[in-house]
Amino acid sequence: MRTLRIISVVMAATLLASCVGKAQESAPSALDVIMSRTSIRQFTGEPVTREQLETILKAGMAAPTAMNVQPWRFVVVTDREKMISVFGGGPRGDMFKTAGAVIVVCGETTMKMKPFGQPDAEATEQPNKFWFEDCALAGENILLAAKALGLGAVWTAGYPAEERIAPIAKALGIPSNVVPLCIIPIGVPAENPAPKDKWKPENIHWEQW
């Protein structure tokens, strides 16, 4: 009886170890995620969990940022009625009706900062010259993290399309010095488009244009 129990414990442990091994084996590499990401605009309507959203937002905040200023701000909407009322209008509105969540990636365009290289100077409100680049990098990290979690997402335009961002900023109470750069619906994919082949060697100039 005791031998039987030992054998079952050993078998269960072996099975668990092989499952863990398989899970590790099947985790996609960073390159797999980058090369297979594609814009997803149809979702099943299933929710995206808070844990998944926090992982995705952590990836956003892990982006490079000029002088480590981190000007990104994120508005996360998960309430279906709100998603529909704020983002659901217009020709591309349907994707927001079935997304599990929407992340609005915003940039703080002015911030209280000390002049660069003057640690003793007083911090004053200054333009944040690199908000756009920093927030775009955060946005791409968000798209990739969603893909890595098996979710779908798409960058939809905010800045500089004033007619798109003004109603969103108003509805979400975004302050005037904070600009919605892009609006990213995220959800369980209901489509599986092939990634576009964008490899064009003619766009590369080795050593010299």
Ligand SMILES: Cc1cc2nc3c(=O)[nH]c(=O)nc-3n(C[C@H](O)[C@H](O)[C@H](O)COP(=O)(O)O)c2cc1C
């Ligand atoms: C700055 C920018 C604005 C975009 N705006 C929209 C948009 O408003 N609506 C949309 O459906 N897709 C939008 N996209 C997604 C592009 O259409 C998509 O990335 C492009 O067609 C390449 O396809 P892929 O993402 O599947 O590789 C935008 C992408 C970028 C980078």
